[in-house]
Amino acid sequence: MTQTAFTRTEMLPPIAPPISERGVVKWLRENLFSSIPNIILTLAALFAVYWLVSLSLPWFLNGVWHAETVQQCRQIIAETAGPDASGACWAVIRVRWNQFLFGLYPVEEYWRPTLAFALMFVAIAPVLYSGLRKPCTIIVGIAAVLLSLALYGLGTDGWHGFVAVLCLAALTAVAWIAPKKLVWVTLVFPLLAFFLLWGGSVWGPVSVAIAFGILGLAFVKLASARGLLVASLAVALLFLCCFVNPIRLGESFLSNLVYLASFGTYDYVLHFDLRIGGYDLTELFPLHSALSGYLDAKLPIGLLYVRSDDFGGFLLAFVIGITAITASLPIGILLALGRQSDMPLVKSISVGFIEFFRGVPLITVLFSANFMLLYFLPPQTNFDLIVRVIIVVVIFASAYIAEVIRGGLAALPRGQYEAADALGLDYWQAQRLIIMPQALKISIPGIVSSFIGLFKDTTLVALVGLADPLTGVRKFVLADSAWKGIYWEPFIFVGAIFFVVCFSMSRYSMYLEQKLKTDHV
Amino acid sequence: MSVAMDAPKDGFRLSQLIYDTRYRSYTIQFFVMLLFIAFLIWVLNNTVANLAAKDKDISFGFLWSRAGYDIDQQLIPYTNDSTHLRALFVGLLNSLAVAVIASAFATILGVTVGILRLSKNWLVARLMTVYVEVFRNVPLLLWIIVAFVILGETRPGPKEFKVTDEMVAAGQAPVGEMWLWDSVAVTNRGTNLPAPLLDRPLGGFEVMGVPINFSTIAVILVIVGSVMANRALLRRAKAVQESTGVRPVTWWKSLLILFAPTLALLVAMGFHLEYPVLKGFNFQGGINLAHSFTAMVIALTLYSATYVAEAVRAGILAISKGQTEAAYALGMRPSWTMNLIILPQALRVIIPPMISQYLNITKNTTLGIAVSYLDLRGTLGGITLNQTGRELECMLLMMMIYLSLSLMISAILNAYNHSVRLKER
Incomplete structure (x- = not known):
C-alpha cells in the first residue's frame, strides 16, 4: 500500500501583513515619511509645532484667573511656577468681562441687550430652517435656556429676568405649536431690538409699526387690484402725504427748482435759512411725531433711554454687524437686479453706485460718515454716530453683496429666463419663483464670505471713535493702572471670539451648500 | 373652432x-x-x-500752502516747509510702498501655503489649514496691532545691543542680538537694514523736486536688456529645436546673460552695503524702517497670504484629474505636465482672485491709521484735513485717488481676463 499524499483539509489562517504595511507604521510611512523631501517637510513641521508649543504652552498653563491687579497676577505666577516663569493674566478678562461685552452700557440694563440677542435667534430660526417644527423649537429652546443662564450670570434683578425668560418660554411654545407663526417675530424684531437696545418711549417704535402696517396693507390690496407699479406709486404718494410734511417738502422742492432755473443767481440759500431754519426729523415726519407724542403724554410707558456713546464691546460689533448683514442683503439684491436691468438709466445708476463703493476703502467711507454726511444732510440735522456708521456700512456692504449676486445671476443659464417668460410670469414673479432661488443658491459662498468680511470690518469703527471690543474697549481697560503692562490676553480673547463667529458662519455656509445641492456629481 | x-x-x-x-x-x-x-x-x-x-467755500488752493508737519518715512524729499500737495504724494507713495511689498510677500507665501495645503504630507497639510483658518477668521486690524506691539514691546532697546569690554571678558552675550551676520538690527525703536551705496554713482538731476538718479536708471536698463537678450536666446534655441529636433544647452548661457552685465555694472559703480552700527543711543547708518511700516507689511502679508493660498488651492483643484491622465497617456513627464498642461489652465482660475486680492491689500493699507503709519489717509485725510479744516475737499480728493487706483487695478484684471479667455468658436 502506498501512502496517499498529505492533503490539508482546512485553510491556513492568513499571515498578518508585514509590520511596515499595517497600522500606525503604514500610516506614518504613507503620510509623513514617504520620500526624502517629505521627511524634511515633516521634520520642519514638527520643529515648528514644538517651537510654538514650547513658547506658548507654559504661558497658557500658568494662567491666573483670580486676581485684582496685574501685580497680584505676577506674584501668584511667581509663587506657583517659579520666579522666571511667564504666565497669562486672564483675570483681566474675568474682571472686565462686562466691559468687553457691553462697553459702558448701564449695568442694571444688561438684561435688555441680552434679551435682544436671544430674540435674534428666535427671529432667524424660521428663516434659517424655513419654519420646520423641530429645529425651530430646538433653537428657540436653547436660546431660552442660555438666556436664563446669561441673565443669572449678569445678576439681573428678579422681575426683569422673570419677564424675559417667560417671554422666551412662550415663544418656545409657539415654535412647537405653530412654527410658521414665528415669522411675525422676525418681522417685528428690528423695531423690538431698537426699543430694547436704545430704550425711550415705547410709542415711537409702535407708531412706526402702525405706519408700516397701514402702508403694507395698502400696498398688498392695491397690488392685487391694480398691479405693482400703481401700488408702489400710490404707496409712495401716501407715504409722502401722510407721514412726511407735504407742504414742507413741496416748498423745498419748488425753491430748489427756482434756484436751478435761475442758474444760481437767485440768492436762495440765505432765504432758505431765514425762512425755515434748521431741519429736524420731527418736523419732517409730523404725523408720526404727533401721534407718538400724544400717546406718550397719555400713557407714558418706556425704558431708560441709553445714549449711543455708551454702546461698546461686542454689543456694538453685533449691533453694527447684524444690522448691516440683514439690511445689505435686500439692498444688494435690488442693486444686482438694477445692474442686470434693460433700462439704461437704472443700470447706469446701479453700476456707478456699486463701482464707487467697491473702489474706496471702508475707512474713507467711515470717515465720510463722520465728516461729510453732515454736509450732505439738511443744516443742523444731527443724528447719532452709530446710526450714521450703520448707514454707511450698509451702503458699503450692499455694493459687495450686489456683485456677488450678479455673479450668481450671470451663472444661470439663459434658458431659465426664457422658460419663465414662456410660462407667462411677469418680471417680479419670475425673479421670485425662478431666478432668485437659483441665483442665491449659487452665490451662497460669496454672500457668506462677504458677511464674514463685514463682521470683521466692524472693528474698524474704533477708528472713528466708537468703543469696539478690539481697540476701544482694550484701550480703556488698559488705561486702568491696575492692568497696565498687559498685552496679549485681550487680543487672544477678542480674536478667539471673532474666530468662533466667523468660522461657524463659514461652516454653516458649507452645510447650506451641501443641503441645497441638487445636481448629480 | x-x-x-x-x-x-x-x-x-x-x-x-x-x-x-x-x-x-x-x-x-x-x-x-x-x-x-x-x-x-x-x-x-x-x-x-x-x-x-460755516462760512466756507470749496477750493483746493490749500494744496499749495505750507504743510508744516513732518513725515517720518518719505520716498521723495519732503520737509515740513513743503506743500500739502507734496505731503499728499509722500503719503500716496507710502501707501503704495506698503501695498507693493506686502503684495509681493503675500504672493510668495500664499503660493507656498496653497501648494503645501494640497501636499500628501498629513502634518504639513493640517498645519497649513490651521494657519489659513486662523488668519482668515480674525480681523486684520488685530494682526496689525499685534505685530506692532510685538515689535515695539518685546524687542530690546538699542542700548541692550551694546557689547562692553567687561561682557567680552566675562563671555556674556548682549540681550539684543543682530541677525544675519550683524547686518540687521530690530530694536524697539525700529528695524535697521543695510543700505546699498555706490562709490562712483553716475549722478542725476531733479525734476519738480523728484530726484532722477542715473545709476538706478542704468541698472534698470541693463536688467531689461539682459532679459530681452535672454528671450532672444531662448527663441533661437526653440527654432533650432524645431528644425533639428535637438535643443541646444542654454542654461549656463542664460545665467551668464541674465546676471553678468548687472553685476559688472554694479562692480564698476563701486556697489557696497552700509551696515547699521550702534553709535550713542541708537543705530546709525543703513536704512531705518519705522515699526509702523514693518508691522503693516507683516500683518498684511500674513493675512492676505491666506486668501492667495485659497485661490491657488482652488485653482489647482479646479483642473480635472483627466488632464493629468491625458498628459501621461501622451507620454509627458510629470514636470512637463505641470508646466504645459496644468499650470496654464490653473493660472486662468488663480490670477483673477489674486489680482483682486492685490486690490484689497491696497485698500487695506488705510488701516495704517491704527499704528499711526502716515499713508495717504494719514497725510491728506488726517493731518492735512485737521490743519486746514477742509473736510469736503480732502475726503473727496482721497476717495477719488483710491477710486482711480482701484479702477486701474480692475482694468488690468479685465485686460488679463480678456487675454486668457477661452477661444471658442
Missing part, C-alpha cells in the same frame, strides 16, 4: 404707459430720473447751505 381675435388697434392710450410692457420701462425710468435729480438737488442744496452756514 376658435376664432382669431382682431389684432389690437393701433394708437396709443395713456394707460399703456402703466400696463404695456413696451412702454412701462419709460414710465419707471422717468420716475427714477425724477427721484435721482431731486436727490441730487437736495444734496447739493444742503451742501451749499451747510458751507454757507
Whole structure:
C-alpha cells in the first residue's frame, strides 16, 4: 500500500501583513515619511509645532484667573511656577468681562441687550430652517435656556429676568405649536431690538409699526387690484402725504427748482435759512411725531433711554454687524437686479453706485460718515454716530453683496429666463419663483464670505471713535493702572471670539451648500 | 373652432404707459430720473447751505500752502516747509510702498501655503489649514496691532545691543542680538537694514523736486536688456529645436546673460552695503524702517497670504484629474505636465482672485491709521484735513485717488481676463 499524499483539509489562517504595511507604521510611512523631501517637510513641521508649543504652552498653563491687579497676577505666577516663569493674566478678562461685552452700557440694563440677542435667534430660526417644527423649537429652546443662564450670570434683578425668560418660554411654545407663526417675530424684531437696545418711549417704535402696517396693507390690496407699479406709486404718494410734511417738502422742492432755473443767481440759500431754519426729523415726519407724542403724554410707558456713546464691546460689533448683514442683503439684491436691468438709466445708476463703493476703502467711507454726511444732510440735522456708521456700512456692504449676486445671476443659464417668460410670469414673479432661488443658491459662498468680511470690518469703527471690543474697549481697560503692562490676553480673547463667529458662519455656509445641492456629481 | 381675435388697434392710450410692457420701462425710468435729480438737488442744496452756514467755500488752493508737519518715512524729499500737495504724494507713495511689498510677500507665501495645503504630507497639510483658518477668521486690524506691539514691546532697546569690554571678558552675550551676520538690527525703536551705496554713482538731476538718479536708471536698463537678450536666446534655441529636433544647452548661457552685465555694472559703480552700527543711543547708518511700516507689511502679508493660498488651492483643484491622465497617456513627464498642461489652465482660475486680492491689500493699507503709519489717509485725510479744516475737499480728493487706483487695478484684471479667455468658436 502506498501512502496517499498529505492533503490539508482546512485553510491556513492568513499571515498578518508585514509590520511596515499595517497600522500606525503604514500610516506614518504613507503620510509623513514617504520620500526624502517629505521627511524634511515633516521634520520642519514638527520643529515648528514644538517651537510654538514650547513658547506658548507654559504661558497658557500658568494662567491666573483670580486676581485684582496685574501685580497680584505676577506674584501668584511667581509663587506657583517659579520666579522666571511667564504666565497669562486672564483675570483681566474675568474682571472686565462686562466691559468687553457691553462697553459702558448701564449695568442694571444688561438684561435688555441680552434679551435682544436671544430674540435674534428666535427671529432667524424660521428663516434659517424655513419654519420646520423641530429645529425651530430646538433653537428657540436653547436660546431660552442660555438666556436664563446669561441673565443669572449678569445678576439681573428678579422681575426683569422673570419677564424675559417667560417671554422666551412662550415663544418656545409657539415654535412647537405653530412654527410658521414665528415669522411675525422676525418681522417685528428690528423695531423690538431698537426699543430694547436704545430704550425711550415705547410709542415711537409702535407708531412706526402702525405706519408700516397701514402702508403694507395698502400696498398688498392695491397690488392685487391694480398691479405693482400703481401700488408702489400710490404707496409712495401716501407715504409722502401722510407721514412726511407735504407742504414742507413741496416748498423745498419748488425753491430748489427756482434756484436751478435761475442758474444760481437767485440768492436762495440765505432765504432758505431765514425762512425755515434748521431741519429736524420731527418736523419732517409730523404725523408720526404727533401721534407718538400724544400717546406718550397719555400713557407714558418706556425704558431708560441709553445714549449711543455708551454702546461698546461686542454689543456694538453685533449691533453694527447684524444690522448691516440683514439690511445689505435686500439692498444688494435690488442693486444686482438694477445692474442686470434693460433700462439704461437704472443700470447706469446701479453700476456707478456699486463701482464707487467697491473702489474706496471702508475707512474713507467711515470717515465720510463722520465728516461729510453732515454736509450732505439738511443744516443742523444731527443724528447719532452709530446710526450714521450703520448707514454707511450698509451702503458699503450692499455694493459687495450686489456683485456677488450678479455673479450668481450671470451663472444661470439663459434658458431659465426664457422658460419663465414662456410660462407667462411677469418680471417680479419670475425673479421670485425662478431666478432668485437659483441665483442665491449659487452665490451662497460669496454672500457668506462677504458677511464674514463685514463682521470683521466692524472693528474698524474704533477708528472713528466708537468703543469696539478690539481697540476701544482694550484701550480703556488698559488705561486702568491696575492692568497696565498687559498685552496679549485681550487680543487672544477678542480674536478667539471673532474666530468662533466667523468660522461657524463659514461652516454653516458649507452645510447650506451641501443641503441645497441638487445636481448629480 | 376658435376664432382669431382682431389684432389690437393701433394708437396709443395713456394707460399703456402703466400696463404695456413696451412702454412701462419709460414710465419707471422717468420716475427714477425724477427721484435721482431731486436727490441730487437736495444734496447739493444742503451742501451749499451747510458751507454757507460755516462760512466756507470749496477750493483746493490749500494744496499749495505750507504743510508744516513732518513725515517720518518719505520716498521723495519732503520737509515740513513743503506743500500739502507734496505731503499728499509722500503719503500716496507710502501707501503704495506698503501695498507693493506686502503684495509681493503675500504672493510668495500664499503660493507656498496653497501648494503645501494640497501636499500628501498629513502634518504639513493640517498645519497649513490651521494657519489659513486662523488668519482668515480674525480681523486684520488685530494682526496689525499685534505685530506692532510685538515689535515695539518685546524687542530690546538699542542700548541692550551694546557689547562692553567687561561682557567680552566675562563671555556674556548682549540681550539684543543682530541677525544675519550683524547686518540687521530690530530694536524697539525700529528695524535697521543695510543700505546699498555706490562709490562712483553716475549722478542725476531733479525734476519738480523728484530726484532722477542715473545709476538706478542704468541698472534698470541693463536688467531689461539682459532679459530681452535672454528671450532672444531662448527663441533661437526653440527654432533650432524645431528644425533639428535637438535643443541646444542654454542654461549656463542664460545665467551668464541674465546676471553678468548687472553685476559688472554694479562692480564698476563701486556697489557696497552700509551696515547699521550702534553709535550713542541708537543705530546709525543703513536704512531705518519705522515699526509702523514693518508691522503693516507683516500683518498684511500674513493675512492676505491666506486668501492667495485659497485661490491657488482652488485653482489647482479646479483642473480635472483627466488632464493629468491625458498628459501621461501622451507620454509627458510629470514636470512637463505641470508646466504645459496644468499650470496654464490653473493660472486662468488663480490670477483673477489674486489680482483682486492685490486690490484689497491696497485698500487695506488705510488701516495704517491704527499704528499711526502716515499713508495717504494719514497725510491728506488726517493731518492735512485737521490743519486746514477742509473736510469736503480732502475726503473727496482721497476717495477719488483710491477710486482711480482701484479702477486701474480692475482694468488690468479685465485686460488679463480678456487675454486668457477661452477661444471658442
